Amino acid sequence: MAYDPAVLRRASARLEGARKARQEDLSRRRKAIYAQVPELADIDRQLKGTILDIISSCLRSGTDPGPALGVIKDKNMALQARQADLLQAAGYSPDALSDAPACRKCGDSGWVGARMCDCLKALCAEEQVKELSKLLDLGEQCFDAFSLDWYSPLPWPGEAMSPRENMEFLYELCLNYAQKFGKFYFKNLFLTGDPGLGKTFLSACIARTVAENGFSVVYDTAVSVFARFEEQKFSRDVEEGQEAGRETRRYLNCDLLILDDLGSEMTTPFVQSALYTLVNSRLLHGRATVISSNLSMDGVRARYAGQTASRLEGEYRVLRFYGEDIRLKRKQRL
Structure with a gap:
């Protein structure tokens, strides 16, 4: 770890x-x-x-x-x-x-000896959860709090399953991925679908469970991640560049990286290169990654370089979210 x-x-x-x-x-x-x-x-x-x-x-x-x-x-x-x-x-x-x-x-x-004791591992897990809590409200974001009631049981146009049936399948897959992390038959996940369908919530649930089980987890947005890569390369401030370098090493070396909202960043040639470096390096070293995006796989192929799109499509299990915007439904009930 x-x-x-x-x-x-x-x-x-x-x-x-x-x-x-x-x-x-x-x-x-x-x-x-x-x-x-x-x-x-x-x-x-x-x-x-x-x-x-x-x-x-x-x-x-x-x-x-x-x-x-x-x-x-x-x-x-x-x-x-x-x-x-x-x-x-x-x-x-x-x-x-x-x-x-x-x-x-x-x-x-x-x-x-040279092996970390379970007592220190437990403290590391607690510290990782605290680190995640800086970005996520981990008080509510856990698998037990997830509700299928927000998803329609009615047929959805062009789909074999209703949104609720689909979410039940996705929920079970994400739960097993987190609980069996490192031993699950999918190492990398790509969560795709329109906004407000639960991608970020389930990503946070995965992050929490994997961190609580003692693995190192980094959760960050695509905008923040690529900004750090850019600071590392171009910053004129030595201290700022060193800090960015430490952050990028965390992205590359953690057991699980969760990259949220891919596609929200400005897709410059530098970002294209940084994304390829991130994805390819983690694949080469066998490190797991979960990516969430509003982009479909067609959108990924259109937006990113062929090598990057090929790796995302070939090495990631694509989980497709569909249905009504849950955030809007919750707001309407308030």
Whole structure:
């Protein structure tokens, strides 16, 4: 999973902050308990001493360390039992003085060897959802909130299925795509149809579910994406160009890119080139992309270069939306 560096930094900072907070809380708790039950402070010192005793015993040469280790172990167990009794008598849990990490797999480091631990992955997923929320109202945009009631059950001119039947099929496909991301038989989706039919809503649902499952997701509009490519290449401001470069790398390297409203941008030769770079690079590296557009495939072929149109048509599963404008229907009911 290609986590965005900024997301990983924020998640790692949260993990480290939580670890420090636990250590500070443990330190305060120990002081309070030792003040209340002084014997516990002495037991704690003795328990730490037994560890040194064990190490010393193992390093002695010329004698069998077994018996000494057995005595030290018995002493240690007796001290722990006495500690637990004193803690319970004072109204604390037996592990109130324990400094065990919250995550035993990684010891709160976030990593098990070179592999990211599940605890850090979970924080990365939360940070990604926060990132998406800057563009999307993820409070409402989820699969459970999607309603087929807005779509007509009546036949639609020139179509074998009614808008509702079609949307039921599209909904199920998008849901499975998101829930089985990386294992679904379609890697790339192209959502096409008139405005107000649910393309952006379902795109947002996909983004949320895939991000919550721990994959890196970038959701942005075509206008914004191509503006970033242009800033990277032509900006005279070094800092602005570097920031744009970081953004374009996110577009190219994330696990899932959702490009919203393709066709709303000014289709200049530079945009043609940037779109080809984006689409082709992600295909070559096996990274998934979801594109939504008001353009039909005929419109894509007419507007974009042949190589780009060919890749979109050949490598993407086209999902066609049709029916009445849902936004207008909702507005009329208000």
